[in-house]
Structure formats: C-alpha cells, structure tokens
Amino acid sequence: xxxxxxxxxxxxxxxxxxxxxxxxxxxxxxxxxxxxxxxxxxxxxxxxxxxxxxxxxxxxxxxxxxxxxxxxxxxxxxxxxxxxxxxxxxxxxxxxxxxxxxxxxxxxxxxxxxxxxxxxxxxxxxxxxxxxxxxxxxxxxxxxxxxxxxxxxxxxxxxxxxxxxxxxxxxxxxxxxxxxxxxxxxxxxxxxxxxxxxxxxxxxxxxxxxxxxxxxxxxxxxxxxxxxxxxxxxxxxxxxxxxxxxxxxxxxxxxxxxxxxxxxxxxxxxxxxxxxxxxxxxxxxxxxxxxxxxxxxxxxxxxxxxxxxxxxxxxxxxxxxxxxxxxxxxxxxxxxxxxxxx
Amino acid sequence: xxxxxxxxxxxxxxxxxxxxxxxxxxxxxxxxxxxxxxxxxxxxxxxxxxxxxxxxxxxxxxxxxxxxxxxxxxxxxxxxxxxxxxxxxxxxxxxxxxxxxxxxxxxxxxxxxxxxxxxxxxxxxxxxxxxxxxxxxxxxxxxxxxxxxxxxxxxxxxxxxxxxxxxxxxxxxxxxxxxxxxxxxxxxxxxxxxxxxxxxxxxxxxxxxxxxxxxxxxxxxxxxxxxxxxxxxxxxxxxxxxxxxxxxxxxxxxxxxxxxxxxxxxxxxxxxxxxxxxxxxxxxxxxxxxxxxxxxxxxxxxxxxxxxxxxxxxxxxxxxxxxxxxxxxx
Numbered sequence: 001x002x003x004x005x006x007x008x009x010x011x012x013x014x015x016x017x018x019x020x021x022x023x024x025x026x027x028x029x030x031x032x033x034x035x036x037x038x039x040x041x042x043x044x045x046x047x048x049x050x051x052x053x054x055x056x057x058x059x060x061x062x063x064x065x066x067x068x069x070x071x072x073x074x075x076x077x078x079x080x081x082x083x084x085x086x087x088x089x090x091x092x093x094x095x096x097x098x099x100x101x102x103x104x105x106x107x108x109x110x111x112x113x114x115x116x117x118x119x120x121x122x123x124x125x126x127x128x129x130x131x132x133x134x135x136x137x138x139x140x141x142x143x144x145x146x147x148x149x150x151x152x153x154x155x156x157x158x159x160x161x162x163x164x165x166x167x168x169x170x171x172x173x174x175x176x177x178x179x180x181x182x183x184x185x186x187x188x189x190x191x192x193x194x195x196x197x198x199x200x201x202x203x204x205x206x207x208x209x210x211x212x213x214x215x216x217x218x219x220x221x222x223x224x225x226x227x228x229x230x231x232x233x234x235x236x237x238x239x240x241x242x243x244x245x246x247x248x249x250x251x252x253x254x255x256x257x258x259x260x261x262x263x264x265x266x267x268x269x270x271x272x273x274x275x276x277x278x279x280x281x282x283x284x285x286x287x288x289x290x291x292x293x294x295x296x297x298x299x300x301x302x303x304x305x306x307x308x309x310x311x312x313x314x315x316x317x318x319x320x321x322x323x324x325x326x327x328x329x330x331x332x333x334x335x336x337x338x339x340x341x342x
Numbered sequence: 343x344x345x346x347x348x349x350x351x352x353x354x355x356x357x358x359x360x361x362x363x364x365x366x367x368x369x370x371x372x373x374x375x376x377x378x379x380x381x382x383x384x385x386x387x388x389x390x391x392x393x394x395x396x397x398x399x400x401x402x403x404x405x406x407x408x409x410x411x412x413x414x415x416x417x418x419x420x421x422x423x424x425x426x427x428x429x430x431x432x433x434x435x436x437x438x439x440x441x442x443x444x445x446x447x448x449x450x451x452x453x454x455x456x457x458x459x460x461x462x463x464x465x466x467x468x469x470x471x472x473x474x475x476x477x478x479x480x481x482x483x484x485x486x487x488x489x490x491x492x493x494x495x496x497x498x499x500x501x502x503x504x505x506x507x508x509x510x511x512x513x514x515x516x517x518x519x520x521x522x523x524x525x526x527x528x529x530x531x532x533x534x535x536x537x538x539x540x541x542x543x544x545x546x547x548x549x550x551x552x553x554x555x556x557x558x559x560x561x562x563x564x565x566x567x568x569x570x571x572x573x574x575x576x577x578x579x580x581x582x583x584x585x586x587x588x589x590x591x592x593x594x595x596x597x598x599x600x601x602x603x604x605x606x607x608x609x610x611x612x613x614x615x616x617x618x619x620x621x622x623x624x625x626x627x628x629x630x631x632x633x634x635x636x637x638x639x640x641x642x643x644x645x646x647x648x649x650x651x652x653x654x655x656x657x658x659x660x661x662x663x664x665x666x667x668x669x670x671x672x
Contacts, residue, residue: 035489035594038497191644196589198598201402202648205639208398211389224498224590231589234512235519236397251590256503258589 025285026057028082028107029273030073032090033062036195036224037250042270042323043088043112049327050277056285067091074101084284086122086276088112092161095119108284108292110276110300112269114163120292120300122276124267126163129247129305130170131177133265134219136307137245138178140262141217144243147179150213152187153206153229155220157194164221167247171219192225196251199228200235207236218244223251223264230260249306252313263313266306268335270319271326275301278332306340315341368611372626376633383637390640400522402632405583407525409599410606410624411532412576416477417607418536419569420549420616426466426481427577427603428596429488434458434581435591436492438507439499448506456578462488463574467567477570492593500590511586521583526625528576533621545569550617601656606631608659631655 029047032040044060051058059080063070070089077085078101085107089095095116102109103118113123141149154172157164172187190206192199207213207229216233220226223246233239242260246252249266279301283290293300308316316339317325326335383390409427416424434455441451462484469480501507513520536542547555548565556562585591609627612619634655635648 035493035592036497037592041497190639193598195592195595197584197591197595200588201635202639204398204401205636208392208394208636209387209639211392211394227589231587235401235587236394237514250498251500256500258503 024055024057025084026059026080026082027051027281028077028080028085029058029060030063030070030077030085030087030089031060032088033064033066033069034090035065037248037269038319039248039250039269040088042319043272045323046270046326047086047273047277050273050331053331054277054285063087063089063091065090067094070094071097071101074098077102077107078105082107084108084110084281086110086112086273086281088272089114090160092116108280108289110280112272112276114161115294115296117294118292119294120276120280120290121294121296122272122280122299122301122303123296124303124305125296126166127170129265129267129307130167131174132305132307133167133245133247133263134171134174134176135178136174136263136265136309137171137217137219137243138175140243140245141175142178145215145241147181148215149179149182149186149217150215151210152182152217152219153203154187154189155192155194155199155203155218155225155229156189157192157221157225159193160221168219168221171245171247175217175219190229192220192228194221194225196224196227196231199225200232203229203232204236207232207238214238215241216243218242220244220246222246222248223261227251227258227261230258233260249308249313249316250319252308252310253316254318257310257313259310261310263307263309266308266313266316266340267303268306268322268339270323271335272303274326274332274334275303304334304336304340306336308341312341369623369626372609372623372630376626376630379630379633379637383640387640390637395636395640397519398636399629399632401519401587402635403628404519404521404525405580406599406602406606406632407624407628408528408576408580408583409603410610410628411528411621412573412580413603413607414610414612414619414621414624415532415536415545415569415573415576417612417614418549418616418619418621419545419565420552421470421477421566421569422614422616423478423604424463424466424481424570424573425478425600426462426485426488428600429485429492429593430459430462430574430577431581431584431596431599432492432591432593433462433488434578435585435596436496436499438581438585439501442501442505442507448510451507452579452582455581456575459574459576459578459581460571461574463571463577464567466574467570470570471563471566477566489593496593498590498592499585501585507582507586511583511588521586524579524583525628528579529621529625533624536621541568546617548616601652602631605652605656605659608662609655614660 029044031044034040048058059082061073071094092114099116099118109119110122111119115121141147154168156168190202218226218229226244226246230242230244233242243262244260246264249264252261252264413424437458438451438455441454466481466484470477510520515523544560606627610623638648
C-alpha cells in the first residue's frame with residue numbers, strides 16, 4: 001500500500017512538472033557568433049537572464065558569423081519547438097530564408113539592427129546614429145581646426161553591408177552638417193574590416209598616399225576601424241593632429257583608451273534584449289502579439305543611440321560591468337537609461 | 343645541365359655562364375619585378391618615392407617577414423605548410439598582452455611569446471610525428487581548434503598604451519621602424535645557419551630526399567619535431583611585432599596574414615616539395631608583396647582590387663614553383 005501511494009504521488013508530481021515545462025514559454029536566441037565582439041555573447045547572456053527571471057525556457061544557438069549556420073539554426077529552432085526567436089544575424093542575406101522557415105512554423109522572429117520583412121525590427125537607427133557621431137566630431141573639427149581638416153578618412157567595413165553605408169556614410173553626412181565646405185577630394189576611404197589589426201596595413205598605405213596631410217579627422221563603422229587609422233598614424237609619426245570618432249563604444253571605456261579616440265556612439269548592444277522582450281516578446285508570451293513592425297523607420301522597438309565624447313565615455317562602465325548592473329536593475333530598465341549621460 | 347651541353351666541350355664556358363645565371367635567376371627576377379613596380383608607380387605618382395612610402399612598406403614587411411621565416415623552415419624541411427600560424431600568432435599575442443598588463447619587463451614579454459609559440463609548434467610536431475599524419479591536415483586542424491579556444495578565452499585584447507611593448511611598436515632605429523630590424527637580422531642569420539650548419543643541412547636533406555636522409559642516419563622524427571617547434575618560436579616572436587602595433591585584436595585578426603606569408607615563401611623560390619631554397623630570398627619576396635598593396639593605393643585602386651592582385655601573384659608563384667620542380671627532375 002505504501003509503495004502504491006509513493007508511486008502515485010511521484011507520478012502526479014512528474015506529470016505536473018512535464019506539463020508545466022511543456023506549457024512554459026520557450027524563447028530561442030541566435031547570437032551573432034563573430035569573434036570580434038564581446039557584445040554578441042552578452043546579448044545572449046542578457047536574454048537568458050531575463051528569460052529565467054520570467055520563468056521561461058531558453059534555448060540559445062550561435063550563428064557563428066556564418067550564413068549557412070544561421071539558416072541551419074532556424075531549422076533547429078523549429079525542431080526545438082520554440083515559441084519565439086530573437087536573432088542577431090550579421091549575414092543578412094539569409095534573413096529571407098530564415099523568415100520563410102520560421103514563418104512556416106508560425107514562430108515570430110525579432111531581428112536586431114538589420115530589417116527584414118516579416119520580422120519584428122528592434123534596433124538602432126544606424127543612419128541617425130552615424131549622423132549624430134559625425135556631428136559630434138564636426139563640432140570638434142570646427143572648434144580646433146576651423147572646419148579645415150587636411151583629410152577626412154572613413155574606415156569602412158564593407159562586410160557589414162547596408163549597416164556600413166548607414167553608419168560610415170551617416171558620419172560623413174553629420175560631419176558635413178557642421179562643416180559643409182570641406183572639399184570632396186579631402187574625403188578618403190580605406191577598408192578596415194571593422195578591425196584595428198586587420199585595417200592597420202591599408203590605413204598605413206592610405207596615409208603614405210597622402211603624405212602632406214596633418215590634420216586628419218577619422219570616421220568609421222566602429223571603434224576598431226577608426227583605431228586602425230589612429231595606430232597607423234602613430235607608427236608613421238603623424239598622429240599629433242588626428243581626431244577619431246568611432247561607433248559602438250567598444251574601445252572608449254576603461255583605462256586603456258587611446259587619447260586620439262575623441263568620441264564614440266554607444267549602442268549598448270548587450271542590452272537589446274530588454275527592448276525586444278519588453279516591447280515584443282512579452283506580448284507574444286501573453287498570447288497578445290503586437291503588430292509586426294519590420295521597418296527601421298517604424299520599428300517594433302527603437303533603441304536609442306548615445307553619442308559621447310571621450311570625457312563623457314569615461315563615466316560609462318566597461319561592458320562586463322554594464323551587463324551586471326543591467327541585470328540587477330528592474331526588468332524593463334534599458335542600458336541607455338542607466339548609462340547615457342545625454 | 344642538359345646532356346648535349348655536357349658532351350660538347352666548346353660549349354663549356356657558355357654553359358658555365360648560363361648555369362651561373364640560372365643560379366641567380368630567381369633573385370634577379372624578383373628584384374626586377376620589384377623595381378619595375380616601383381618605377382611604374384613613381385611614373386604615375388612621383389610622390390610614391392618618399393620616406394612615408396618606405397615606412398609603410400617596411401612596417402608591413404616586419405610581421406610577414408618573421409612569419410615567413412617560420413613557414414620557410416617548415417616548407418624546406420618537407421613539411422609542406424604550417425597552417426596553424428594565425429592561431430599561434432594570436433595565442434602568443436594574448437600571452438604578451440597578459441604579461442604586459444601584469445607589468446612584466448619587455449624581455450619577459452618577448453620570452454613568454456616565443457615560448458608560447460614553441461609550445462604550439464611542439465604540439466603540432468607531436469601529433470605529426472606520433473600519429474604520422476600529413477602536416478597540412480594537422481596544422482589546419484590545430485588552427486581551427488586554436489581559434490575556437492581563443493574565441494572562448496577573449497573577444498578583444500590590446501597591449502597597455504604607454505607600455506614598453508606599445509612604445510616598441512612605434513619606435514625607430516636609424517630612421518627605420520624598430521620592428522623591421524629584427525626581421526632583417528633574423529632572415530640573414532637563419533639564411534646563413536640553414537646552409538652553413540650541420541643541422542641546417544640535415545633539415546634540407548630531409549626535405550630533399552627523405553629516404554636518402556634516413557639512410558644517412560638523420561632522424562625524421564627528431565628533425566620534424568625540432569623544425570615545427572622552432573617555426574612556432576618564430577611565430578611567437580612575430581606576435582610581439584604584431585601586438586606592439588596593432589591596437590585591439592581578436593582571435594580572427596591574424597587570418598589575413600596567412601596568404602601573404604605562403605605567397606612570400608613560394609615567391610622566394612622555396613619549393614613546396616621541400617629540400618630547396620634560400621631563406622635570404624624572403625627579403626625580396628616579402629618586400630615585393632609588401633609594396634604591391636601600397637602601390638595599388640597610389641594607383642587609386644580599392645582594397646578589393648588589392649586582393650585580386652595578391653591572389654594572382656600567388657597563382658603565378660605556385661605555377662613558377664611547379665615549373666621549376668619539373669625542370670629539376672628532367
């Protein structure tokens with residue numbers, strides 16, 4: 001009899017646990033997986049922590065910065081039976097295929113920063129952020145050089161596709177808003193691959209091809225790209241009047257900041273999940289999905305950029321600390337709320 | 343020497359002169375191409391001939407040159423290619439950063455990087471020797487594994503600004519970058535040692551004819567182990583040059599160097615089949631390959647066009663290597 005009661009009780013508990021688990025909302029996350037950037041891993045960490053606080057199941061995959069992997073991951077999400085997916089896909093050419101796979105399975109998708117029809121867009125206005133950064137640099141170029149630089153160098157990252165066009169092109173536009181009379185021939189570009197080390201040699205070559213340039217303003221896809229030019233100028237003994245303004249804030253916090261990196265635009269990329277979950281996933285989990293807003297100009301959730309000078313950036317903690325503070329804050333608090341001084 | 347010349351005494355002087363010319367044909371060819379490139383660029387853009395251009399080229403030569411020494415040793419010994427250089431370079435660079443952050447003297451940072459490189463090379467060697475596997479496959483696999491481990495270890499690293507190693511990356515000696523002189527000295531010394539020492543000649547013998555070398559009592563296992571370890575040490579030293587100047591780097595940052603290094607070795611006349619080549623030629627091949635991208639910028643070409651030219655040069659170099667190999671066996 002005792003044995004029968006024990007078996008009955010354990011069975012009931014087991015059935016309850018299994019059915020609870022089956023009923024729990026399951027969030028899938030595909031992180032970018034590129035080697036370059038800590039924030040790609042942090043995006044997953046933040047999403048996981050918020051999902052756990054909400055009592056959701058969480059399933060994470062890495063796109064490994066690879067097109068084929070991102071499509072395979074979509075199929076894995078379907079097999080895993082997730083209820084919604086958040087992704088950062090740095091190879092946006094496959095987004096249409098991913099949307100087809102997940103859409104056919106009825107799984108809604110939130111995509112970061114690169115819009116795709118049918119997916120909820122959560123992200124920054126990259127063009128607006130670029131313009132804000134360019135205007136920040138433009139103010140310094142006007143103050144120090146009377147809007148007369150010898151060279152405006154763009155550290156391109158063609159691999160980022162349209163994001164590079166928006167960000168880097170946006171910075172040139174922003175600089176032009178403040179200093180409209182800089183001649184077109186003073187604008188030069190080099191391919192930095194968004195990486196300070198990989199872009200170093202092309203940056204040196206560009207500087208060698210412009211030997212008379214002294215006052216050099218640098219814009220680019222990200223902090224790493226502009227630092228390629230800064231380091232090249234230091235090597236060639238020409239860094240005395242170089243001013244670089246980056247984007248993403250990756251190398252402007254902490255105590256190892258290059259003094260020629262005069263500003264950056266923080267996106268607080270690690271905290272995107274706060275926006276995605278607050279404005280999209282919560283509604284889906286509650287059975288009340290919001291309308292699909294997929295365009296960057298009319299997003300499901302708009303992430304605010306935070307342009308900051310080097311001095312302002314010193315007040316921003318390094319990324320690991322930002323993630324800690326973000327997760328300790330009430331759910332729904334964004335990194336912008338916590339860390340942006342503007 | 344062709345047989346008909348061997349049996350014609352009246353051709354002996356011209357044959358001798360032809361053989362002497364052929365012995366120097368590769369360096370003459372490389373030097374000629376290099377000079378033609380410089381002249382063509384200078385005609386299009388006279389400001390190409392400048393101190394800034396010289397600096398840009400020699401800075402690029404520094405890292406590629408030292409990596410090419412390690413690669414050349416592997417190739418000349420019959421190990422074909424070491425494809426693990428990117429991950430080895432980043433491992434050693436990461437160690438350099440950590441030692442610098444800990445406030446270690448520069449000499450300790452250098453030793454730490456070299457020892458890291460030697461260890462990575464030794465791991466490659468152990469797998470190749472004990473499992474008797476193809477070195478290309480092993481080093482390709484260890485490169486994949488190494489990059490994955492690095493990805494788990496860190497996302498971005500940078501030597502402390504103002505540290506000794508950071509200063510070294512921007513310092514000059516006799517008007518040229520401090521990072522260039524070690525490359526020049528190492529090419530000269532290793533080029534001398536490989537042909538003038540017993541161990542160096544054994545390395546070439548193993549690459550030239552493995553069975554003949556073994557018959558003479560030369561141990562393939564020992565030679566291969568030492569060569570891969572020493573090659574790793576050169577990569578470790580190259581890491582000092584790399585991280586002293588590069589700013590923030592990540593696990594993928596060195597991938598871009600691999601093709602240039604292999605092209606430099608082949609262009610230098612070091613046969614992929616092993617057993618043949620002069621390391622001194624690396625100075626010319628590395629110099630030429632470092633000048634090409636700078637020259638293309640002066641011509642107004644984009645980075646994409648540079649990659650096309652470098653790929654074409656590699657194809658030409660491999661074709662030339664194959665042609666010379668067939669001539670030798672005829």
